[in-house]
Amino acid sequence: MDGMTKLGRETIADAGNGLIDQAGVAEAIALNPDREEVWIEVIQKMEQVYSDLVRYQVELEEKNAALEDAHQFIASVLTSMTDVLLVCDADGRLQRVNFAAEKLIGEREAVMMDRDIASLFSADSVTTVQSFLEQIRSDRVIVDQEVSLLTKEGAPAPLAVNCTARYDHGGRLVGMVLIGRPVGELRRAYEQLDRAHRDLSQAQQHLVFSEKMAALGQLVAGVAHELNNPISFVFGNMHALKRYGEHLTAYLTAMDEGASPERLGELRQTHRIDRILKDIGPLVDGTLEGAERVSEIVQDLRRFSSSQEEPLERFDLTRVVKTATRWVTKSAKSKLRIDFHVPEDLEALGRKGAVHQIVVNLVQNAVDVTADLKDPCIQIACGSDKGDAWVRVQDNGPGIAAENLGKVFDPFFTTKRLGEGTGLGLYVSYGLAEELGGRLSCRNDPERGGAEFTLQLPRGEDHDG
Ligand SMILES: Nc1ncnc2c1ncn2[C@@H]1O[C@H](COP(=O)(O)OP(=O)(O)O)[C@@H](O)[C@H]1O
Ligand SMILES: [Mg+2]
The missing domain is CATH 3.30.565.10 (Histidine kinase-like ATPase, C-terminal domain)
Known part of the structure; x- marks a missing residue:
């Protein structure tokens, strides 16, 4: 293309003149040296050839300008794309890389030319990228596949990529076009959102807990009262049992010392041994019940004040x-x-x-x-x-x-x-x-x-x- 644009009008005209001079005119003079018509014919031909050449040149220049416009248009589109564009041939060799890709990868297009497309990706994405060409050959669609580009800065850049096949005029597969949307930003935004959400639910849990603790502060008197009841009757029962123990000990000691049956009968009366024996069962049961009640209240309290689910x-x-x-x-x-x-x-x-x-x-x-x-x-x-x-x-x-x-x-x-x-x-x-x-x-x-x-x-x- 560059060669063509340099080709000026004069060059073509000069080349044309030279051609007529050497071939046409020399030959005409050699064959018909005396005839004037021949000269006129030669000159007419020369003029026609010359004007044809000028016309070709103008056409060529117009086409050239149009081509250059198209080229510039495509280049500007590729440069303004925010998505990454990688074009490779049927063997996976890179042929075109847009500005977004250069920026993300941190290398110029010229350096990357002819490199294997898979070599631009991180180790865990290489096989996936290699399979893209295969998949395209068997007419499969590649949409939103996640792979990561290697970058100069170090951290791989995650992309969601779509791939399509590229064909020539004859319908032969000549390569692949890969377009990737950087999802790093999106993911970062998502992670931030996720973190904020977690913080919020934690704050909410704290709120539930502190409200509970505030309520508990108000409840202390009630709970103490609640505990007081069973504890006081456990105390009462224990005092009674202690007294009963003393009576029973006195009676049993007299028995051991071999007191007479009359004396024992007397003692049984004064120490109210029969009533004690009848009372002991219910007294122990009542005490146990009181202890259970205390344990239940403590459990309720623990459950209420626990922050665990x-x-x-x-x-x-x-x-x-x-x-x-x-x-x-x-x-x-x-x-x-x-x-x-x-x-x-x-x-x-x-x-x-x-x-x-x-x-x-x-x-x-x-x-x-x-x-x-x-x-x-x-x-x-x-x-x-x-x-x-x-x-x-x-x-x-x-x-x-x-x-x-x-x-x-x-x-x-x-x-x-x-x-x-x-x-x-x-x-x-x-x-x-x-x-x-x-x-x-x-x-x-x-x-x-x-x-x-x-x-x-x-x-x-x-x-x-
Ligand atoms: N039984 C009720 N009768 C009238 N208003 C009530 C009653 N219960 C709650 N409220 C109203 O709802 C508000 C919020 O109650 P609550 O969320 O328990 O907070 P707090 O008790 O700390 O004010 C109370 O301040 C009160 O205005
Ligand atoms: Mg309230």
Whole structure:
């Protein structure tokens, strides 16, 4: 191409003149030295040849300019492509590389010419790239395959590549065109998003936990009260057993010392040995029961304060509701009336600790909102409905203002004074209920006007009713 553009008009004209001079004119003069027509003919021919030559040259120049435009157009398109373009022949030797590829690889096109296309890729991509030509030969489509280009900077650059076959005029396969979209940016963005998401869910877990700890702080008095009961009767029973032991020892010592049957009968009376023997069984049973109760409360406490997830299991909802309510109400300052409408036992499926936490939140809110009333009253009901078990907590407080009904489950929404409410209790409870496959909803009781919160939980597969 360069050779052609250098070929000027004069060169062609000179070459033409030389040709006519030497061949045409010399020959004509030699053959017909005297004839004028011959000269005229020769000159006409010369002129015609000359003008033909000039015409060819103009045409050639026009074609040349058009070719150059096309060449420049293609080059500019290739340069502006942000995707990587690699063109190779049927043996995989590189024939063309665009600017994006040069930039990513860190080498000039001229240096890469004729190199094996696979050699531009990282070790784990080489076989994949080598298989591309094979696949193209058997008319397979290569779309969005992930391979990594080697780069001068070191870290391989991941690409999503599409490959197509290149044919000549005769329809013969002459090579392959590979277009690759750098996915590094995309992946980095995805990783950032993923990290942010993980941080967020961790923050959420912290939130759930700290809300739980805050609730626990309020509950301490109630739990202590709860523990006090069984511990005090374990103490009482132990004192009684100690006294019984003393009586029995006295009686047995007299026996060992060979006291008379009359004396023994007397002692049996004064030490009330028969009553003691009858009492010992129930006393031990009662003590054991008290110790078990203590251990249950400690377990509840541990479950409540644990940050670890418990397994999903079927449990007695009535018991959890009663325990949670007691924890709150025993630590309440106001004199409350609690109406329980709960069945003996009611099975639900869930995590006891989470359900306990939800009920604690609901009852605590009801206690807070009725604290200043003359006759505070909370109604707690449980039941089942088709596949669901439900718990309802109602109070005779002022209810939730209409404009706040849609906000109470929002994080940090609180109408309590600074330091008295976090605005997280219902938000956390709502999330916990959803996680258990249940639902938490609220409304104002149309009759009494107080707030009414309902927690629905699945009952598990084989419930009866
Ligand atoms: N039983 C209720 N009666 C009236 N309003 C309630 C009741 N329970 C919750 N609310 C409203 O919902 C808000 C958010 O409750 P919650 O998420 O438990 O946060 P907090 O108790 O820390 O304020 C409360 O501040 C209150 O305005
Ligand atoms: Mg609350």
